[in-house]
Amino acid sequence: MLLRVGSSRGQMKIQQMAFVLIALVLFLVLAGLFVLTISSSSLRQKAELQREAQALEQVRKLATSPEFSFTSSGDCESCIDLDKVFALKERASYKGFWKLPLIKIIKTGEDLVECSELNYPNCGAITLANQTQNVVAPRGAFVALCRHTNKGYSCEMGKIIAGFETT
């Protein structure tokens, strides 16, 4: 009888310990889930910022292509030759060349009057591609828009805007 009482006491203690351990594990799992939820939400924000930075870099790389780059100012990676771009606008052979649905170069802070032979260079925008369907939100990257003048060259702040096709 003493043995029976002793063993049931032991069993009771084992059961108590088991409940304590289960409760502890449940608590740690809940705490872990809580921490993961918070850290993954900040991860999403960081991933979004990373994607945005990559898209901006892709747009900026257009400026370094030979069709856009301004070479008279030395090693300026962010300089676009506005005269060259305006000449390309009218060339049929460059229609669809960049395989982007939207490419636009604008002067910041000015009215976006489209450039033509009548108003160049006193205009605000040069559009090389303007497809509006199946285009994700366009990205713009700051560049320096440079032109040759009779006194050398002159640059002003602008943006190159590119739209990408939806997947």
Next chain:
Amino acid sequence: MKKGQEEIVGFVLIIVLVAIALVIFLSISFRSSGNERLESTDVYQFVSSAMEISTDCALATSEDYAQVKDLLRACQLGRNCYDGKESCEVLKIKLADIIDRGWQVQDQGNIASYYWLSEYVIGETREKMFEVKKGNCTGSSYGSSYSIPAQAGRIDNSLVVCRN
């Protein structure tokens, strides 16, 4: 039975204390102050492009109009423009204009304020050249910096843009 109840109470107390400590720890680690500045590719591209922008200040001759990067170096040396204007003053006005146009800073607009700082750095010494600012930053801010070589050191140019 009483002993068992005591043990349960003690266990619950420990759980509650650990939970409170965890919540305090998490709230401190994930608190983000309103003035936390995020590094921005957009701002970096703006500052690097701004270096190439032409200004109204001619340096060597009456037609040798300087770019912002040349004017920064002239400002650091204390040189004046060909027409006698102070290069630093011309630079501040030009930068304010470029930033206003580029970021369309308005009172009710998306961008609330900005702060541009140019410093001459040589070795461990930083010498403030000038600053250009507009508005008060109360929301989240984005910034970046771009350096150009100047004499024996460099000129660090940083821009912080603040959104509403």
